[in-house]
Amino acid sequence: MxxxxxxxxxxxxxxxxxxxxxxxxxxxxxPVKNVVLVHGAFVGGAGWRPVYDILTRDGYKVTLVQEPLTSFKDDVTATKRVLDSLDGPCVLVGHSYGGAIITEAGNDEHVKSLVYIAAHALDAGETEVSNGKLYPNATPHQDVVKTADDYLYLNPADYPRDFAADMPIAQAEFEAHAQMPTAAAVFTSQIPDPAWRVKPTFYMVAKADKIINPDLERMYAKRAHAHTVEIAGASHSVYETHPQEVAALIEQAAQGAGQ
CATH class of the missing domain: 1.20.5 (Single alpha-helices involved in coiled-coils or other helix-helix interfaces)
Incomplete structure (x- = not known):
């Protein structure tokens, strides 16, 4: 040549x-266009509706997980079932106990980034109970009711004050009486391989949270090297009461998740 x-x-x-x-x-x-939303203990997926409406309006394909709250294994399985149905990568979002679920299920290959909304981001060897002892919350123990078959729920009379202080009282009272009792065992479940160690992580701290101590939320965010936002005056129900801010954080994760 x-x-x-x-x-x-x-x-x-x-x-x-x-x-x-x-x-x-x-x-x-x-950008990633699939978003999967995972609710926490005592509630169902319907609370995500305001966030769902914003994300779908903005062109995202949003799927909600309705985990049974019967065991940690069952809840992770319900989440993986949704992940298996996706046609591409996703952002996986968890609120409260839902954070523990996404920390395990987030190892799925569909998941490109994690978003924790006032949620537990457990490390290996930790449980929600053990971390709660290190960072006590503001909810009196007597507010939690245990059933004869070892399920928990919050006393409906205390729910508006402790879980949803920034929510309209009528809505908070309705949700107090629409609770999904949660197996007590889920709060002592451990995660051997936390997904936040290897995947991009975003975190929202609810600064007036009485269920999870905001300082515990900050600890979770800091050690995960998460992009973090804090919402002043937000209760544990921040995903319902501040949907614009929550959706904005999820969209930020989606825009950066594929990079």
Whole structure:
């Protein structure tokens, strides 16, 4: 091959490599369009409706997990069932106990980033109970009622004050009487391989949370090297009472999750 021909071949090869590299970069930079929302203890998925409405309006495909709250294994299985149904990568979002669920289920290959909304981001060897002892919350223990078959729920009379202080009282009282009792055992479940150690993480601290101590939330966010926002005056129901801020954080995770 003559020198001009060789130079032309090299030039064409270099151009082809640039096109391939550009395509890969574009694919990596493409925002994730699937969002999976996981609720916490004592509540159902309906509380995500305000966030769902914002995200779907903005073009995201949003799926809610309705975990049974019968065991940690069952709840993770319910979440993985949804993840298996997706047609592409997703942002996985958890509120409260839902954070423990996404910390385990987030190891799924569909999950590109994690978003914790006033949620537990447990490390190996930790439980919600053990961390709660290190960072006590503001909810009196007598507010938690235990059933004969070892399920827990919050005393409806105390629910508005402790779980949803920034929610309209009529809505808080309705949710207090629509609680999903949660198996007590889920709060002592351990996670051997936390997903936040290897995946991009975002965290929202509810500064007036009486269920999870805000300082515990800050600890979770700091050690996960999470992009963190704090919402002043927000109760544990921040995902319902501040849907604009929650949706904005999720969208931020989606925009950066593919990079």
């Amino acid at each position: 003559s020198f001009p021909s060789l130079r032309s071949a090299v030039a064409h090869a270099a151009a082809a490599l640039c096109l391939v590299a550009g395509a890969v970069t574009t694919a990596q930079a493409a």
